[in-house]
Amino acid sequence: MTEIDIHADDVKMVKSLCYFCHANCGVLAYVKDGDVIKIEGDPDYSNQGGLCCRGTSALLHLNHPARVNHVLKRVGEKGEGKWEQVDYDQAIQEVADRLNQIKAESGAEAVASAGGTTRTDDWARRRFLNQFGTPNGFHNALLCWIPTFMAETCVAGWSPFETDLGAARCLILWGMNPGASTLGGMHGYWDLHNAGMKMIVVDPRYSETASKADLWLPLRPGSDAALALAMLNVIIYEGLVDYDFVGQWCSGFDELSEHVAQYTPEWAAPITWLEPEQIRTAARMYATNTPGCIQWGCTWDQIGRASTTGSHAIALMRALTGNLDVPGGDGMPGPALNFLTDEEMELNELLPEEQRAKQISRFKLTSWPGYSLISDTAKRTWGKTLPTEWFCEAHGPSVFKAILTGDPYPVRALICNATNPVNSYGDAKMTLEALKKCEFLVVVDYWMTPTALFADYVFPAAGALERPTIVTHYGATDSLMGGSRAIQPKFDRHTDMVFWRKLGLACGQDPANWPWETEEEAYYHIMEPLGLPISCYDDFVSMIRMYYPPLHQKKFEANGGFWTPSGKVELNSTIMQELGFPGMPEYVGCIENEIDTPELCEEYPVVLTTGGGFMPYHHSEHFQMQGIRYLYPDPYFSINPALAEKLGIEYGDWCWIETRRGRIKMRANVDNETHPNVVFAPRGWWFPERDGSADLSNPFGCLESNVNVLTSVDEEDCDPMGGSWANRGLMCKVYKCGDFDAEFTAEDAQFSIPGNASEPGIHAKPSERPLAREPRPFTKPEPEIEVPEGYEWVWQNNTLYQKGTNFRLDESGWLVNPRTKGYHDAYTGWRYDAAGEYLVDDETGKIYTMEREEIPFLGGVRGYPGVEAAPFEMPEHLRWNVEAGYAMLPDRQLVYDPNSGWMIDPETGAYHDAYYGYKYDAATQQLVDENTGTRYTMTYEPVVE
Amino acid sequence: MTRYVMVIDQRRCIGCHSCTVACRTWNELPLDIVYNPVVTEGVKGTWPNVHRSWLPTLCMHCEKPACVPCCPTGASHQDEDGVVWIDYDKCMACLACVNACPYGMRDQSKLQPRLHQFVRKCTFCRDHRAADPGAEPYCVATCHQKARIFGDLDDPNSEVSKLIGSVETVRLMEDLGTGPQIYYIPELGGKA
Numbered sequence A: 001m002t003e004i005d006i007h008a009d010d011v012k013m014v015k016s017l018c019y020f021c022h023a024n025c026g027v028l029a030y031v032k033d034g035d036v037i038k039i040e041g042d043p044d045y046s047n048q049g050g051l052c053c054r055g056t057s058a059l060l061h062l063n064h065p066a067r068v069n070h071v072l073k074r075v076g077e078k079g080e081g082k083w084e085q086v087d088y089d090q091a092i093q094e095v096a097d098r099l100n101q102i103k104a105e106s107g108a109e110a111v112a113s114a115g116g117t118t119r120t121d122d123w124a125r126r127r128f129l130n131q132f133g134t135p136n137g138f139h140n141a142l143l144c145w146i147p148t149f150m151a152e153t154c155v156a157g158w159s160p161f162e163t164d165l166g167a168a169r170c171l172i173l174w175g176m177n178p179g180a181s182t183l184g185g186m187h188g189y190w191d192l193h194n195a196g197m198k199m200i201v202v203d204p205r206y207s208e209t210a211s212k213a214d215l216w217l218p219l220r221p222g223s224d225a226a227l228a229l230a231m232l233n234v235i236i237y238e239g240l241v242d243y244d245f246v247g248q249w250c251s252g253f254d255e256l257s258e259h260v261a262q263y264t265p266e267w268a269a270p271i272t273w274l275e276p277e278q279i280r281t282a283a284r285m286y287a288t289n290t291p292g293c294i295q296w297g298c299t300w301d302q303i304g305r306a307s308t309t310g311s312h313a314i315a316l317m318r319a320l321t322g323n324l325d326v327p328g329g330d331g332m333p334g335p336a337l338n339f340l341t342d343e344e345m346e347l348n349e350l351l352p353e354e355q356r357a358k359q360i361s362r363f364k365l366t367s368w369p370g371y372s373l374i375s376d377t378a379k380r381t382w383g384k385t386l387p388t389e390w391f392c393e394a395h396g397p398s399v400f401k402a403i404l405t406g407d408p409y410p411v412r413a414l415i416c417n418a419t420n421p422v423n424s425y426g427d428a429k430m431t432l433e434a435l436k437k438c439e440f441l442v443v444v445d446y447w448m449t450p451t452a453l454f455a456d457y458v459f460p461a462a463g464a465l466e467r468p469t470i471v472t473h474y475g476a477t478d479s480l481m482g483g484s485r486a487i488q489p490k491f492d493r494h495t496d497m498v499f500w501r502k503l504g505l506a507c508g509q510d511p512a513n514w515p516w517e518t519e520e521e522a523y524y525h526i527m528e529p530l531g532l533p534i535s536c537y538d539d540f541v542s543m544i545r546m547y548y549p550p551l552h553q554k555k556f557e558a559n560g561g562f563w564t565p566s567g568k569v570e571l572n573s574t575i576m577q578e579l580g581f582p583g584m585p586e587y588v589g590c591i592e593n594e595i596d597t598p599e600l601c602e603e604y605p606v607v608l609t610t611g612g613g614f615m616p617y618h619h620s621e622h623f624q625m626q627g628i629r630y631l632y633p634d635p636y637f638s639i640n641p642a643l644a645e646k647l648g649i650e651y652g653d654w655c656w657i658e659t660r661r662g663r664i665k666m667r668a669n670v671d672n673e674t675h676p677n678v679v680f681a682p683r684g685w686w687f688p689e690r691d692g693s694a695d696l697s698n699p700f701g702c703l704e705s706n707v708n709v710l711t712s713v714d715e716e717d718c719d720p721m722g723g724s725w726a727n728r729g730l731m732c733k734v735y736k737c738g739d740f741d742a743e744f745t746a747e748d749a750q751f752s753i754p755g756n757a758s759e760p761g762i763h764a765k766p767s768e769r770p771l772a773r774e775p776r777p778f779t780k781p782e783p784e785i786e787v788p789e790g791y792e793w794v795w796q797n798n799t800l801y802q803k804g805t806n807f808r809l810d811e812s813g814w815l816v817n818p819r820t821k822g823y824h825d826a827y828t829g830w831r832y833d834a835a836g837e838y839l840v841d842d843e844t845g846k847i848y849t850m851e852r853e854e855i856p857f858l859g860g861v862r863g864y865p866g867v868e869a870a871p872f873e874m875p876e877h878l879r880w881n882v883e884a885g886y887a888m889l890p891d892r893q894l895v896y897d898p899n900s901g902w903m904i905d906p907e908t909g910a911y912h913d914a915y916y917g918y919k920y921d922a923a924t925q926q927l928v929d930e931n932t933g934t935r936y937t938m939t940y941e942p943v944v945e
Numbered sequence B: 001m002t003r004y005v006m007v008i009d010q011r012r013c014i015g016c017h018s019c020t021v022a023c024r025t026w027n028e029l030p031l032d033i034v035y036n037p038v039v040t041e042g043v044k045g046t047w048p049n050v051h052r053s054w055l056p057t058l059c060m061h062c063e064k065p066a067c068v069p070c071c072p073t074g075a076s077h078q079d080e081d082g083v084v085w086i087d088y089d090k091c092m093a094c095l096a097c098v099n100a101c102p103y104g105m106r107d108q109s110k111l112q113p114r115l116h117q118f119v120r121k122c123t124f125c126r127d128h129r130a131a132d133p134g135a136e137p138y139c140v141a142t143c144h145q146k147a148r149i150f151g152d153l154d155d156p157n158s159e160v161s162k163l164i165g166s167v168e169t170v171r172l173m174e175d176l177g178t179g180p181q182i183y184y185i186p187e188l189g190g191k192a
Helices: A058-062 A088-106 A123-132 A146-156 A183-194 A224-237 A243-249 A253-260 A265-272 A276-288 A304-320 A368-381 A396-405 A428-437 A496-506 A519-530 A537-544 A555-559 A574-578 A598-603 A641-647 B018-026 B096-100 B126-131 B138-142 B159-166
Strands: A012-017 A026-032 A035-041 A071-074 A083-086 A111-115 A170-174 A198-202 A215-217 A292-295 A413-417 A440-445 A457-460 A469-471 A480-483 A606-610 A636-639 A654-659 A662-670 A678-681 A730-736 A791-794 A799-802 A831-833 A838-840 A879-881 A886-888 A895-897 A902-904 A919-921 A926-928 B004-009 B038-046 B049-056 B076-078 B084-086 B148-152 B182-185
Touching: A012 A469, A012 A480, A035 A058, A035 B138, A071 A088, A083 A088, A088 A111, A088 A413, A088 A440, A088 A457, A088 A496, A111 A123, A111 A396, A123 A496, A146 A304, A146 A368, A146 A574, A170 A183, A170 A276, A183 A198, A198 A276, A215 A276, A224 A253, A224 A265, A224 A276, A224 A304, A243 A304, A265 A276, A292 A304, A368 A574, A396 A428, A469 A519, A480 A519, A480 A537, A496 A519, A519 A537, A598 A730, A636 A641, A641 A662, A641 A730, B004 B159, B018 B138, B138 B148, B148 B159, B159 B182
Parallel strands: A111 A413, A170 A198, A170 A292, A198 A215, A413 A440, A440 A457, A606 A678, A636 A662, B004 B182
Antiparallel strands: A012 A026, A026 A035, A071 A083, A071 A457, A469 A480, A606 A730, A636 A678, A654 A662, A654 A730, A791 A799, A831 A838, A879 A886, A886 A895, A895 A902, A919 A926, B004 B148, B038 B049, B076 B084
16 A cells, blocks of 8 residues: 655646536546546535545546457457457548448438437537437437426426525425435535425435435325325415415416316325325425425436426426525526527537438427427527437437337437447337347447447547536536546547547538537637636636526516516416427326226236436446445345235345336345335346356346336337336336246347337337327417518517527517617617617627618717717817718817717827827827927926926 | 544435445455445334434544454554554464454455455554645545544544534443444434
8 A cells, every 4th residue: 555645746636527427526636647646525616525436436447447448340240249449530430431321321310329328518419410410319318307307498488407405495305315326415405404404305215315304205106296296286275375476477377276176185195105194294394494495306207108297297386386596496597698508519500400300209398399499489588598419309219119110210320429228228128129230330438338249339438537527517507617637538538529529520521510629629619708717628627617607596587587488487388288288287197006007016016116326336337346346246126024025035035026028137125115015126237247248138137137128118108298218116026036037038138119018029110109198289379460571479478589589579679689688670680789879780890870871980989970060079179070970170180089088090099189189108198299299298288308 | 642533423424335435445455355334224113114324334443442452463553643553564464353353343355365464454544644644534535424524532622522522422332441432423313
């Protein structure tokens, strides 16, 4: 053991950010001779010096012997594991040529790209895809925040996701366990809880966080929508509503009251397994301790067909209690108005309308149809909008099915960057088959994952300490935080943006569209409009690190309304209606449950919930690292002792967990942390220590303990609005592995489409399968007023907006810029300058009269040609030149500047005094008579040499 | 005088094992050695009336350590500031101290060749603090929850002195008379 001296002269400290989960904790990296020798938590960042197991392991990750360090090109059969090491740029060109060939043969849409949870921005991927011409980029976004965000934006104009806990009196952690997922936040919750903030935890499992709560609601997994609707009912019918807020800022309260009358706590009790009184207590605690926050939890987006119904109801709870964008409530940051948004970096305008229409998704809220409505509203109200990356994506499982079925059209190439879809997307058996069958598979990753095993090319990715990280909450907030890279990427590893840029240029994309060679250059471009005293991105990190805009709360008051089409918080959402969805949340149960599918529960009697986070892993990561794997070497599921006893299961026994769709093996953790009829199975498991090629039906054991074998991506099981697939509240059976039934076999790995089919194979065209809820017909009203060319009419507020700029046509006939609230001339677009009472063309800087005549300037002084008398006071001895519009000295070509009181020489810009025309000499602060050379003081006394 | 102790606030601990991993990472421990395991107590009770807490452990740096007088070579000894540590050059891995420690906080790694084996344990990061006087033990610095607090009990203004003087603390197996110097602030039930 040698102690590392971080104070030595040759050791440099770099402020970096952790990259192993979304919390992005601050990290101080100590660098010596171009290598990181030590890291520690940044005490001046939100994590207050803390680092979890994953963060502490960053150096193990950086230097792990199993990392992919060079481009690997497949030379054997797919999955055989035979590779040739090739030059990075050569490989990029080969991939580009193949992608261009596929595009020429089958159209750009035959190329898709899968992502995982990139823990920073990802606009470079979309910038590539838009230029390439394919709409089929996607992430696991539909399981993580995006459907919730879109539903919340339909209600209030932006997601109220930035909790202001310092001033909050109540916090609901709903389907979220920061005690095992984002530790950086947990200490804050705990401190505030100790200071008196009520903490309600909604979680079917007695989680780390639940152990610290004031009130814990152990609901049946997947019944969140029923709980939220019943809490809404209590808030309304017990009169716990913030009537002032609702009266002034919301629309549709009476309709909503009528609508939720049916969802009483007594109605919800058998669905949620909670007592009506528990639901009432929770609703009262939340609604009477205002301001308060509801922290978004992943669960909301993982319940399948009931997902967005639940998050929609929760969005209404915040509105009715007046917790939107107020101090101590749920802040609605809006897009970054003061620096460039991710959307402004994506080049979305380059993706033609006909290509947008080809996006593979039947779920309108989170693809082009819904995005367009939401985004147009955002541009009309905020002046900027959400990125298409994350918020407007293809439906991942449908793309995998398209690879296998050719429905709706064949997808021939897939680029997986930062994802191992077998473990992270639903229906793992089908997904694995799609990766095997994919004609051309390119993977960018740290490791040889089960996905990478089937790739034609594997590109090495730069990791945490090798890349700068920027935090703008995926382009959805107005603040910005940053971390620097500690070192340049090792070996042939490259950062994501560099990969996409190189690939784009090799595909023949315009170099002018890829001006930045490094992330740092791009990030500096993003923050340049802030006008900070910095000359590069790393300056920002070392000197400023965090930027917050000045006005951060109650922006709806300054704005004069919320950022919805009607300007109100829409308790009955018009955008939802326009998309064919109910405008108010209508209950639907999770895909398998005792009430809706009793016959299924006879064979599969136990409720299964999957997808929760657990230390020390994150998604399907970190199983390679012995230094933390020893904490949790095998997959364990939690089972209640009563159920375990009934099933003859003891602690540590290997057991099968089986749903209609397949079965997996895990070891039993017999513990009272779950309900006697619930089992909890963690996500992500695979076994990188095995030889992947040894068993291609289950490479690296990627199926045998993978909960996604059990989840469903069938069309009718997905959320009909947002497309989330079903991870929670599934029905299963659990039994011990028998002596002759202990191995996961090739038979267990057989896939089917739909996944719920009893026989393997493809039985249906995905595009012809029914959805959980058929679209509800909606007819947009006809315009009540004449719509001039170049304008669009918004039916909700009966207002015209100019196409292109999205400026509102005011009653006065002027256009109003939503971002600046400035007025613009409707014919020319020129901005009205109230101080100068003239129009400004911001593009050219030229200035015009209100009659749109260009205003001349001489030496920076405005002229008034044709005006009979000077429109300002001027010294008496000056002469008003009507033709030129200037006040002048009788015999000199100098113009009088009424602002400074000096005469200006238009040729040189030099200042002259207004009485004699003597030139001002700034060096001596004297006046000079240019005819005689005589110098005068400022009071006209001759200067004696 | 200086008397180093640690206060462990069980009310704050959430069982994330960050302390364990930070310790093994920066002290470069072999895979079969853990200085400071976090023990999960529970879940106690019957669903849904359940409760759980965590017990982070480490060497107790006792006032009268049982592991020091039993050492035949003088490798195991205690500094004036209370830190108990092992001089690896003198240790011959006879395991007398391992048997003597009532807390089971000492062990030798079997992953090293027999002739290079020695007994290891937590030293309150003695070497690390000597190299960097401002530093805290790794397990303390890394804790998001600030559940581990390290300091000088002889300094009345230190955080540990203030805590021990104001909050009820307990020590493990105090009846053995070894005077353990790890002070636990216990969990009070479902909420503290």
